[in-house]
Amino acid sequence: MSEILRVSVWRGEEAGGFQEFEVPRLESQTVLDVVTYIQRSLDSTLSYRYACRVGMCGSCAMTVNGKARWTCRTHVAKVADHGRVEIAPLTNLPVIKDLVTDMSEFFDKWSKARGRFQGTQTRADDFVRVSPESPKRKQVDEAIECIGCGVCYSSCDVVSWNPDYLGPAALNRAWTLFNDVRDVDQKARLTAVAGDAGCHACHTHMNCTERCPKQLSPTAGIAGLKRAILAAALKGEL
Amino acid sequence: MKNDFRARNHPAYWAFVVHRASGLLLTLFLPAHFWALGQAMGGEVQFDSFLRWTQEPFVKVAETGLVLMLAAHMAGGMRLLMLEFMAWRDWQKSLLAVAAGASLAAGLVFLLNVV
Numbered sequence: 001m002s003e004i005l006r007v008s009v010w011r012g013e014e015a016g017g018f019q020e021f022e023v024p025r026l027e028s029q030t031v032l033d034v035v036t037y038i039q040r041s042l043d044s045t046l047s048y049r050y051a052c053r054v055g056m057c058g059s060c061a062m063t064v065n066g067k068a069r070w071t072c073r074t075h076v077a078k079v080a081d082h083g084r085v086e087i088a089p090l091t092n093l094p095v096i097k098d099l100v101t102d103m104s105e106f107f108d109k110w111s112k113a114r115g116r117f118q119g120t121q122t123r124a125d126d127f128v129r130v131s132p133e134s135p136k137r138k139q140v141d142e143a144i145e146c147i148g149c150g151v152c153y154s155s156c157d158v159v160s161w162n163p164d165y166l167g168p169a170a171l172n173r174a175w176t177l178f179n180d181v182r183d184v185d186q187k188a189r190l191t192a193v194a195g196d197a198g199c200h201a202c203h204t205h206m207n208c209t210e211r212c213p214k215q216l217s218p219t220a221g222i223a224g225l226k227r228a229i230l231a232a233a234l235k236g237e238l
Numbered sequence: 239m240k241n242d243f244r245a246r247n248h249p250a251y252w253a254f255v256v257h258r259a260s261g262l263l264l265t266l267f268l269p270a271h272f273w274a275l276g277q278a279m280g281g282e283v284q285f286d287s288f289l290r291w292t293q294e295p296f297v298k299v300a301e302t303g304l305v306l307m308l309a310a311h312m313a314g315g316m317r318l319l320m321l322e323f324m325a326w327r328d329w330q331k332s333l334l335a336v337a338a339g340a341s342l343a344a345g346l347v348f349l350l351n352v353v
Contacts, residue, residue: 014239063239203254227322
C-alpha cells in the first residue's frame with residue numbers, strides 16, 4: 001500500500017474540471033473518508049453530501065473511477081487504480097457544485113410512477129395480515145431495501161437517452177407497491193409506468209442491477225411490471 | 239454529466255452490444271442473401287458457378303461468422319424473452335453465459351463440419 005493516494009476531484013458545475021489532491025493513505029479507508037479529508041484539511045470550499053456514513057441514508061453516492069458507487073461503503077483498496085482515484089458527481093443529474101447533484105427529478109419521478117402507498121384502512125381498523133410466505137410479499141422483500149441513493153439512475157443508459165424515462169429506482173418502487181396487497185391504486189400505477197417513459201423503455205442493459213449497492217435487481221422489477229401490464233391489457237383492464 | 243465506457247463494462251452490457259451489432263449486420267446481410275437466391279433465376283449454369291464460388295475457404299470463414307452472428311442473436315433474444323417472461327432473478331448472468339456458450343458451440347460445429 002503506497003503512502004499517498006492521488007485523487008482527482010470534480011470542481012465547479014457542469015462545465016467544471018478535475019482538481020488534483022494528495023491524500024494520506026490509511027488502513028480500511030473509504031472513498032467518503034478521502035473526500036472528507038480533502039474538505040477538512042486541504043480545501044474547505046469542496047462541496048459534497050453525506051449523512052449516515054454506514055450505507056443507510058443513500059446520500060453519499062458519487063462517480064468513482066467512472067462507476068456510480070456509495071462512497072461510505074466503498075473501500076479505497078477496492079477501487080484505487082495504481083494509487084489514483086477519480087471522484088465526480090453522479091451522472092444523469094444536474095450538478096449543483098463539485099460533488100453535489102440536484103436530485104429533484106430523481107425523486108419527482110418516484111411520484112410520477114405513483115410511488116406512494118394508497119390504502120383504505122384507517123387507524124381505527126385492525127392490522128392487515130400479510131403472510132411473509134405469500135408470493136407477493138416475497139416479491140416485495142426482494143425489492144424493498146432501496147435506499148434511494150440514485151446509483152441505478154446515474155448508471156442507466158436509457159435515462160441518458162430519454163430524460164423523461166422514470167428510471168430503475170422509481171420503477172422498482174412501483175413494483176414493490178404493485179405487490180402490496182393492501183394498495184388500491186394499482187390501475188393508476190400500471191397506467192403511470194406503461195407509457196413511453198415507463199418500463200417498456202428499458203433496454204435490459206442491467207446497469208442498474210450491476211451497480212446497485214444493495215444488490216437489488218431493478219431489472220427484475222421492471223420485467224415484472226412489463227408482465228403485469230401485458231396481463232392487464234389482455235384482460236382489458238388497461 | 240454522462241457515463242463513459244467504464245460504467246458500461248460488464249457482461250450484460252456486452253450482451254446488449256453483441257445483440258444490437260449482430261442484428262444490424264444480419265439486416266445488412268439479408269439483401270445479399272436474396273441476391274444469392276436470385277442467381278437461380280439466371281439458369282442452372284450461373285447458379286452452379288455461384289455455388290462453386292461459395293466453396294472457397296474465405297467464403298466458408300465468412301459463413302462461420304454469419305452462423306455465429308445468427309446463433310448469438312437468437313440465443314441473446316431467447317435470453318431476453320426468458321428474462322422478461324419468466325420469474326427468474328439471480329440466473330441472469332448464468333443465462334448470459336449459457337447464451338454465449340451455445341452461440342460459440344453453434345459456430346464451432348459449423349466450422350468443424352465445413353473445413
